[in-house]
Amino acid sequence: MLRLVFTALLTLALPLTAAAETYDLLYRAAIDPDTGKARVEIRLEGDTLPSELDLNLSSGRYTQLESEQPLELDGDRAIWQPSAPSASLSYLFEIDEQKGSGSYDSRITDDWAILRSDKLIPPISVTAERGLRSEAELHLELPEGWSSALPYAELGQDHHYRLKDPGRRFVRPKGWMIVGRIGSRQDFIADVDAKIAAPLGEDIHRQDTLAFLGWNLPELKKVFPDFPDQLLVVSAGDPMWRGGLSGTRSLFMHADRPLISGNRTSSMIHELVHVATGIHGDDESDWIVEGIAEFYSLETLRRSGGISQRRYDQAMDELAEWGREAPNLFERRSSGPITARAVGIMRQVDEEIRDASGGKANIDNVARGLAEDRGEVTLAKFRRLAEQAAGGPVKALDRDNLGDEPG
Ligand SMILES: [Zn+2]
Numbered sequence: 001m002l003r004l005v006f007t008a009l010l011t012l013a014l015p016l017t018a019a020a021e022t023y024d025l026l027y028r029a030a031i032d033p034d035t036g037k038a039r040v041e042i043r044l045e046g047d048t049l050p051s052e053l054d055l056n057l058s059s060g061r062y063t064q065l066e067s068e069q070p071l072e073l074d075g076d077r078a079i080w081q082p083s084a085p086s087a088s089l090s091y092l093f094e095i096d097e098q099k100g101s102g103s104y105d106s107r108i109t110d111d112w113a114i115l116r117s118d119k120l121i122p123p124i125s126v127t128a129e130r131g132l133r134s135e136a137e138l139h140l141e142l143p144e145g146w147s148s149a150l151p152y153a154e155l156g157q158d159h160h161y162r163l164k165d166p167g168r169r170f171v172r173p174k175g176w177m178i179v180g181r182i183g184s185r186q187d188f189i190a191d192v193d194a195k196i197a198a199p200l201g202e203d204i205h206r207q208d209t210l211a212f213l214g215w216n217l218p219e220l221k222k223v224f225p226d227f228p229d230q231l232l233v234v235s236a237g238d239p240m241w242r243g244g245l246s247g248t249r250s251l252f253m254h255a256d257r258p259l260i261s262g263n264r265t266s267s268m269i270h271e272l273v274h275v276a277t278g279i280h281g282d283d284e285s286d287w288i289v290e291g292i293a294e295f296y297s298l299e300t301l302r303r304s305g306g307i308s309q310r311r312y313d314q315a316m317d318e319l320a321e322w323g324r325e326a327p328n329l330f331e332r333r334s335s336g337p338i339t340a341r342a343v344g345i346m347r348q349v350d351e352e353i354r355d356a357s358g359g360k361a362n363i364d365n366v367a368r369g370l371a372e373d374r375g376e377v378t379l380a381k382f383r384r385l386a387e388q389a390a391g392g393p394v395k396a397l398d399r400d401n402l403g404d405e406p407g
Helices: 002-020 206-223 267-277 286-304 309-323 336-356 363-373 379-390
Strands: 022-032 037-045 052-056 062-067 071-074 077-080 086-094 104-108 112-116 124-127 133-141 147-149 160-162 176-180 182-189 192-199 230-236 244-247 250-254 279-281 375-377
Touching: 062 071, 112 230, 147 182, 176 182, 176 192, 176 230, 176 250, 182 206, 192 206, 206 230, 206 267, 206 286, 206 363, 230 267, 244 267, 250 267, 267 286, 267 363, 279 286, 279 363, 286 309, 286 336, 286 363, 309 336, 336 363, 336 379, 363 379
Parallel strands: 022 133, 192 230, 230 250, 279 375
Antiparallel strands: 022 037, 037 086, 052 077, 052 124, 062 086, 071 077, 104 112, 112 176, 133 160, 147 176, 182 192, 244 250
């Protein structure tokens, strides 16, 4: 009897022990349009804290690191040794960043800032006891009258967000964010909390974009049932990057980009597919990542009734023609003709799987498999998923079909 009681106590104690293995991780970012910088603080609180944080400062955007705990700067690295029960590290983060073309993918003006919250915090490798996990929140300090939009649940009204990143022990903010004098429109679409946000005063079609998502997101969700439950679309005009850039549960889209282009593909759906799959290629497989995104930009429009079968076929033929300019798919970066040719490969893969499975499977099974695993995709992995769906070899994915002899 005694022993039974003892066992029961032990069992009860286990969840408590597990719960004690967390610490609070608070990111504070004070955004200052006068200096163009954010003063960022990483604060850790708990009985047990990670023993070491190794920060990678190689982007050159992090300066003036300070802490009362041991902090060692070593070239592009900073090694910080926090100690319980409370430790804090702060630094300045340069918000503006121009890409090679001169346009910005991160920018602050007197009235707003658009950036990836990922970049607020440098890459960090964390040394901690096994099982020790963070409970992370992000608090923004903004100029008077500024609002904020991030793809996270807001706690209260003062720009305080609870961060989540399942599977990560050291949780960090991710995805696009916009702060400032902004306007936003929100709706629930296929159970996705979707928001379009952009600086006030710019010519942004928030409602049209939301309606476009209303037609197309439900189709995407059928292919990708694990599509994030929160989606933030950030938009702005020049001098921001003149295209689309996906992020975690979010994307940026330049205000001038049409929802559907002249060739009937859609940059918006293309980026949504990147959000859905979360994949990147190894050094020869970017065509798979871009081909899937571009294929579904057309396929989703066809399924949602955005374009007819006839126009879809025509668009596919035009892409195939353009794809002839790409002698080889195995480039580090897939663009223009390579992606166009990759779309044709996706169509072949789809047809082969449909034929081989008697219509029971199609390329959706492959895309879903990629999205479930996320991370890096290789030709071998893509082929394995396609062959599983087809129940046999898929000829479209023979290396011969992807190399020097465009089909
Ligand atoms: Zn892309």
